[in-house]
Amino acid sequence: MEFLDAVLLARIQFAFTIAFHIIFPGLSIGLAAYLTVLEALWLKTNKSVYLATYKYWLKIFSIIFGMGVVSGIVMSYQFGTNWSVFSDKTGPVLGPLMGYEVLSAFFLEAGFLGVMLFGMNKVGKKLHFFATLMVAVGTLMSAFWILSVNSWMQTPVGYAINEAGQFIVKDWFEVIFNPSFPYRLAHMVIAAFLSTAFLVGGVAAWHLLKDSGNAGARLMFSMAMWMALLVAPLQAFVGDLHGLNTLEHQPAKVAAMEANYHTQKGAPLYLFGFPNSDTQQVDYAIKIPHGASLILTHDPDGELIGLDQFPKEDWPNVPIVFWAFRIMVGIGFGMIAIGFWALYSRLRKKLYQGRGLKRVAVAFAPAGVIATIAGWTVTEVGRQPYTVYGLLRTYDSASPLDAPAVAASLAIFVLAYLLVFGTGIFYTLRLMKVTPKDTVTDEPKSTAKVSLSNRMDSSYQRSHKKPSAAVKPNQQNSLSKEQTDD
């Protein structure tokens, strides 16, 4: 079956490009909100540590946002290139929602991004804050629409099917606010905030390990740990509601998450194990008896539908869903623990001293991103074998392309992504290595680009936005303020 190969390659391509993509908008949502809060605090208190921290994260935001933009353009065309039958059939429903995303979110972000990044000296403080706020609002609007789209594909309602085989809309309100949408939106936005909090907290902890007195790092760490304390438990609560909603609408997905092959009362919760879909057993299982029933039906002897209720060709890939779910939940509990640990340290007035919490926080810096990718894997692989759940199969959604065409484009994307985003992540990490500051030095504009390559770190933290580290010293005034006051 040659066609099958092309579809599989298209699926791999989609999984690869979206896994990369989701990292960047996820962090953009969180960072844009964080920057808005920092700038608001600066305007309110006039304390320069807020502005310094704003500028520190603005550089990181701009590089992450840029990667989100370019990887997002790929997504917006991939529906047509690799999934053209899906596009033709779902376009009348999903197209307008994505159209609203472009009109209400992308333009807003892009329009005000320039002012946010480059306009500080051109528009005044209040207008600049407005630009930051608009970028943050744009990222949230984007989440609203794209999660509506995804949720409709998971729990389709409010449609009819016309003679051309297209989905058409009977009720827009039902389509947008479909049954799983509120849970999915809340879960994703909170995930974005948590991912950012742990990234900020991890970077701050790394600098506190070197200098526990650094005021910028203290501010970041404190804010991040408050977020962890308040929001990580909230995420567990929202996640539970989302799980119950999924049980109602996509029971096969939940059965795969729990590797529940057989319909049973008092289903166990597997903490560990290797689901084996051939024998329909979980090998090497460590389990809590009645656990899954307790969580999902709130009754230890409640009955859970197993995969045996579904034809085998309608099963999602059980081991992938099972394991991705455990990675996500495990990280979530780790985040809750860190939040409480930080509260305990704070109450003992030792939040900034001590190394244990900092080291764990550094290790957890990428945890939110990993949990987000794992969570999406649960959602997306769990929806298989459908693109529109129960209605349109993945194999009936693909473009009529030959496998070599898809293989070639997949190879091109893998090469380009590894090169471009690998480098981008490297540059991001290098920006995070720069020591945060508690004040902003206003350097003259004309010297902002001057730096000595061996003083890169200090030049990064001092310059208004982005210094060019490659400028040769003799090309510029070598007695610039930047070099003399260090």
Added chain:
Amino acid sequence: MIDYALIWAGLIAFAVLAYIILDGFDLGIGILFPLIKDKTDRETAMNTIAPIWDGNETWLVLGGGGLFAVFPLAYSVILPALYMPIILMLIGLIFRGVAFEFHWRATKLQSLWDRGFFLGSLIAALCQGIALGALVQGISVENRVYTGGWWDWLTPFSITTGIALVVGYVLLGATWLNLKTTERLQQQARAIARVAAFATLAAIGVISLWMLLIEQQYLERWFNAPAIYGLMVIPLLVLTLGAWLVRDIFRGKELSPFLISIGLFILSYVGLCASFFPYLIPPSISIWQAAAPENSLKFLLAGSAFLLPIIIAYTSYAYWVFRGKVKPNEAYH
């Protein structure tokens, strides 16, 4: 009875035109980047577009997203038909887009990312032109599905349209730089604009005549009375604007060459649309056949009528904030 499909065809056409003009000068600067040898000048050139390129590129997302929303059949036929040019365009746009950041972040590899900026811009522009040429040639469709091969897009004509668009983008980029910069860089931009102006006019002529030979439909459209009397205004205006452009570039004008170049793009685009209409995918699928059901068209139109004016307002504001000359060493970064 309101013809929603027609309104949407107009709006999508507007989004695509906005993209071609706005990202056209961005991409043009990327394409002429290797001609600028001085490092400070290169950074100045980049800084003239750094705050606005993202907004410019968003029109491409609106064009593609809008097609998906209101002409899903066209979207699902055109994209597989133009598979390779579109994939390569996306890759080009990735390299072009990240270059704005990476240029300032790189230490040892800066020249490499500058090359990425150039090649990304060149490939994106070339592929857009090729895609346009392939669409003009016509795309074969049966049962709502593309039925051609995956090399059909590659012909002498589509390669020529690809090169023509590159040349036109260079003209837009050079006249933009002439407007936004001073001294040595401006002189250089003018020199490039002079050559690009002649090359663009030649390209418009070649493509226009070649198109008439490709498809009987286009020939009949242009040379049937009474349409010919209306349509002939277009080539006459092209000639007038062309002469005006060359004169103003040689006289060292700053604003008018850029605006006239945009005018030439608009005229070419209108000429193209006039040849196509009412087909979205020549030679067989019209805008009405490709349109989504009416309630999808209506639903998105309601919001667009409200949001598009707001978008145009704040986009103009962003341009206003960054108005005027960009001076060397003026450090955005």
